[in-house]
Amino acid sequence: MKITFLGTSHGVPSGDRFCTAMMIESGSSVYLIDAGAPVADLLLRYGKSISDLRAVFTTHAHTDHINGIFPLVNLMNWYFTDSQADFYITEQPVIDAWKNLNLALGSALSEERIRFHKVEDLNVYEDENIKIQYFPTQHMFPRPSYAILVTEGDKRVLFSGDFSNRLSRQDVPAILSEEPLDAFVCELAHFSLAELTPYLEACKAKSVYFNHVYPLKKYEDIEAIKGSYPFPIFTPADGDSFCL
Ligand SMILES: [Zn+2]
Numbered sequence: 001m002k003i004t005f006l007g008t009s010h011g012v013p014s015g016d017r018f019c020t021a022m023m024i025e026s027g028s029s030v031y032l033i034d035a036g037a038p039v040a041d042l043l044l045r046y047g048k049s050i051s052d053l054r055a056v057f058t059t060h061a062h063t064d065h066i067n068g069i070f071p072l073v074n075l076m077n078w079y080f081t082d083s084q085a086d087f088y089i090t091e092q093p094v095i096d097a098w099k100n101l102n103l104a105l106g107s108a109l110s111e112e113r114i115r116f117h118k119v120e121d122l123n124v125y126e127d128e129n130i131k132i133q134y135f136p137t138q139h140m141f142p143r144p145s146y147a148i149l150v151t152e153g154d155k156r157v158l159f160s161g162d163f164s165n166r167l168s169r170q171d172v173p174a175i176l177s178e179e180p181l182d183a184f185v186c187e188l189a190h191f192s193l194a195e196l197t198p199y200l201e202a203c204k205a206k207s208v209y210f211n212h213v214y215p216l217k218k219y220e221d222i223e224a225i226k227g228s229y230p231f232p233i234f235t236p237a238d239g240d241s242f243c244l
């Protein structure tokens with residue numbers, strides 16, 4: 001699978017960073033993990049067609065993780081009519097709001113092609129390319145939020161979503177220290193590297209990628225710990241990608 005960082009910013013965009021979105025290419029399909037960036041535009045910019053998109057998985061209903069979805073589904077509805085996709089959303093009122101907004105703008109969303117699912121079961125999705133499992137976190141407690149594990153064959157990547165402030169709710173999924181993952185894509189806006197250190201020391205992932213980094217001084221902190229762990233640590237920019 002190929003993973004491209006469409007947006008690496010935290011809660012707000014900046015001149016060179018869109019908000020959080022990752023594109024996964026597997027087989028001939030495209031998937032998104034979070035969609036805080038203008039994902040419809042970016043799919044086209046990266047040479048994909050909207051009909052390549054198979055499913056969108058969101059970690060939680062904060063705007064910096066979902067704001068690209070309404071423009072995407074609106075375009076799918078009236079223009080890219082050969083497209084269809086499944087959208088996994090953590091809270092029903094968000095789904096209802098998008099449906100109502102499209103109605104207010106003049107038409108109902110096609111429920112046959114634009115399939116919204118409220119996340120209920122943690123084994124969220126499986127097709128011939130990938131499997132998606134959700135792990136509850138406490139970022140928005142008591143509202144739902146999740147980390148997402150993507151499995152393709154024997155390759156596995158854990159996406160953190162957002163964790164609790166200062167990791168005070170100890171919501172880093174245990175799988176990070178219990179099983180050998182190929183990559184861990186971790187946010188770094190709600191806690192310090194020092195607060196993450198015990199989890200990095202126990203981490204069994206073969207590589208770690210930091211995104212959603214804020215404040216920007218933390219990029220210096222990350223540089224300082226590179227080489228201190230058995231796995232390489234990366235700080236991708238928008239547009240960077242890696243393959244597993
Ligand atoms: Zn966020």
Ligand SMILES: [Zn+2]
Nearest residue numbers: 060062139162
């Ligand atoms: Zn958040």
